[in-house]
Amino acid sequence: MNLVSIIAKPEITITKNPYLVSSPLLFFSNKTKSETSIPRVLFSSMSYNKELAAAKKAVSLAARLCQKMQKAILQSDVQSKSDKSPVTVADYGSQALVSYALQRELPSEQFSLVAEEDSEDLLKDGGQETLERITKLVNDILASDGSYSDCTLSTEDIVKAIDCGKSEGGSRGRHWVLDPIDGTKGFLRGNQYAIALALLDEGTVVLGVLACPNLPLTSIAGGSQHSLPGEVGCLFFSVVGGGTYMQPLDSSSAVKVQVNATDNPEEASLFESYEAAHSMHDLSSSIVKKLGVKAPPVRIDSQAKYGALSRGDGVIYLRFPHKGYREKIWDHAAGCIVVSGIENIRFAYMS
Numbered sequence: 001m002n003l004v005s006i007i008a009k010p011e012i013t014i015t016k017n018p019y020l021v022s023s024p025l026l027f028f029s030n031k032t033k034s035e036t037s038i039p040r041v042l043f044s045s046m047s048y049n050k051e052l053a054a055a056k057k058a059v060s061l062a063a064r065l066c067q068k069m070q071k072a073i074l075q076s077d078v079q080s081k082s083d084k085s086p087v088t089v090a091d092y093g094s095q096a097l098v099s100y101a102l103q104r105e106l107p108s109e110q111f112s113l114v115a116e117e118d119s120e121d122l123l124k125d126g127g128q129e130t131l132e133r134i135t136k137l138v139n140d141i142l143a144s145d146g147s148y149s150d151c152t153l154s155t156e157d158i159v160k161a162i163d164c165g166k167s168e169g170g171s172r173g174r175h176w177v178l179d180p181i182d183g184t185k186g187f188l189r190g191n192q193y194a195i196a197l198a199l200l201d202e203g204t205v206v207l208g209v210l211a212c213p214n215l216p217l218t219s220i221a222g223g224s225q226h227s228l229p230g231e232v233g234c235l236f237f238s239v240v241g242g243g244t245y246m247q248p249l250d251s252s253s254a255v256k257v258q259v260n261a262t263d264n265p266e267e268a269s270l271f272e273s274y275e276a277a278h279s280m281h282d283l284s285s286s287i288v289k290k291l292g293v294k295a296p297p298v299r300i301d302s303q304a305k306y307g308a309l310s311r312g313d314g315v316i317y318l319r320f321p322h323k324g325y326r327e328k329i330w331d332h333a334a335g336c337i338v339v340s341g342i343e344n345i346r347f348a349y350m351s
């Protein structure tokens with residue numbers, strides 16, 4: 001068996017509601033009996049050069065904001081959403097920055113963004129102070145970068161930029177898909193998180209950029225997330241048909257990545273969410289048992305798992321949501337193409 005990586009639900013279909021609708025898939029790096037080829041013939045990577053440059057700039061600015069905030073987060077910067085999940089000033093700031101930067105970088109294109117956050121809670125009584133803090137944070141990042149120095153954003157501009165993310169998407173035309181901080185719980189713990197941005201074209205993910213500010217540049221195989229200062233911060237990107245690359249967040253020298261080529265299931269280490277409630281599933285346990293995996297799992301938050309999988313730090317990523325939970329496209333779109341975009345990778349449906 002030439003097992004390389006397994007991912008549950010990476011096939012993104014955008015519907016009126018931004019949920020994933022697909023059956024689980026297996027990824028194999030080498031030919032297997034049940035392989036199917038990737039339907040990437042319709043799109044050329046050359047068509048997305050300026051979108052890729054804009055996406056990389058937008059997520060890099062957002063990563064800078066998140067790095068600054070992770071060190072200085074206050075209790076008052078964290079709120080609870082209606083589903084009890086956390087949201088912070090950094091989630092809002094990151095979404096505002098990505099939305100604003102994409103529109104500035106691609107002024108002639110029609111802009112549609114499907115993103116996780118909205119301004120509803122910021123506009124309620126008591127939200128003004130938080131909104132002002134986000135506005136200052138975004139302006140500080142833009143000023144220190146020297147980008148778009150022609151304007152300082154107002155609180156209204158920030159609300160507008162965040163709420164551009166209310167697009168319903170759809171299978172026609174182009175839509176950006178953004179998770180401004182994926183793994184907010186990891187972000188708050190000081191652990192892994194990602195800024196995840198993808199582009200859908202006619203319902204297909206054609207481009208993905210994944211900034212992982214705390215991911216070491218070297219392998220985390222064996223579960224080690226520790227590294228010396230200066231060695232963390234990865235930017236993964238992939239354009240359909242063009243392979244997957246990784247570069248340090250603070251440099252532009254990219255290297256092509258390749259998945260782990262092990263064919264020994266005993267060594268096939270598994271990525272798991274740090275949050276046990278997101279990952280522990282009877283089906284995962286029985287697959288791992290049947291494969292005879294002996295390698296210890298690597299437990300990290302967020303789509304950093306897809307980045308680490310794409311460069312071979314581990315071999316398997318299973319994600320079977322518990323009953324009643326519906327996956328959202330922003331939790332997988334960018335990570336999905338970072339793995340599926342790798343050249344010579346093969347797909348196989350799990351039976």
Ligand SMILES: Nc1ncnc2c1ncn2[C@@H]1O[C@H](COP(=O)(O)O)[C@@H](OP(=O)(O)O)[C@H]1O
Nearest residue numbers: 181182183184185273275277278301302325331
């Ligand atoms: N019960 C659940 N099952 C699966 N995913 C869940 C979940 N509850 C929340 N999530 C999603 O899991 C994401 C984090 O992924 P991971 O578990 O890989 O770190 C969260 O993204 P946000 O942090 O952007 O809200 C959230 O959308």
Ligand SMILES: [Mg+2]
Nearest residue numbers: 085086116184
């Ligand atoms: Mg969230």
Ligand SMILES: [Mg+2]
Nearest residue numbers: 179182183331
């Ligand atoms: Mg998320």
Ligand SMILES: [Mg+2]
Nearest residue numbers: 116179181182
């Ligand atoms: Mg998020």
